[in-house]
Amino acid sequence: MIKRDFDLQKRWGKLLLALTEIFGKKPKDLNAVLFMIGVHELGKGPKHFSKEEKQDLMHIAICKVLSYSGFYELEGLDEEGWPHWKAVKKLPHFDMLEQEKLLQLHVLEYFEKEFDTEIK
Numbered sequence: 001m002i003k004r005d006f007d008l009q010k011r012w013g014k015l016l017l018a019l020t021e022i023f024g025k026k027p028k029d030l031n032a033v034l035f036m037i038g039v040h041e042l043g044k045g046p047k048h049f050s051k052e053e054k055q056d057l058m059h060i061a062i063c064k065v066l067s068y069s070g071f072y073e074l075e076g077l078d079e080e081g082w083p084h085w086k087a088v089k090k091l092p093h094f095d096m097l098e099q100e101k102l103l104q105l106h107v108l109e110y111f112e113k114e115f116d117t118e119i120k
Contacts, residue, residue, distance in 0.1 A: 011119050012104050033107055037061035065106035
């Protein structure tokens with residue numbers, strides 16, 4: 001368990017370093033990375049988003065990354081091009097630390113699948 005946690009943190013650190021090189025600024029936390037994924041998934045490029053839109057972007061990212069384990073399924077896009085997801089499988093009950101680890105693992109998987117980049 002400790003080795004697995006260490007490996008996850010090592011891979012997470014490498015992802016943050018790669019994102020820092022790409023964007024010139026280190027994402028401060030998991031939420032910042034989820035926001036980036038949400039913007040990417042929306043596909044409209046960087047722009048100013050309202051507080052509500054930022055929350056929606058993070059929701060899009062969470063649904064996208066958790067779709068890899070079958071928790072969410074894309075329903076489609078609304079008239080403004082925003083993706084909508086539906087829950088198809090109940091998420092396990094985790095404490096905050098375990099939730100963060102689950103999301104980190106899926107975020108790493110996202111970058112590996114979407115950008116064909118292996119982060120070891």
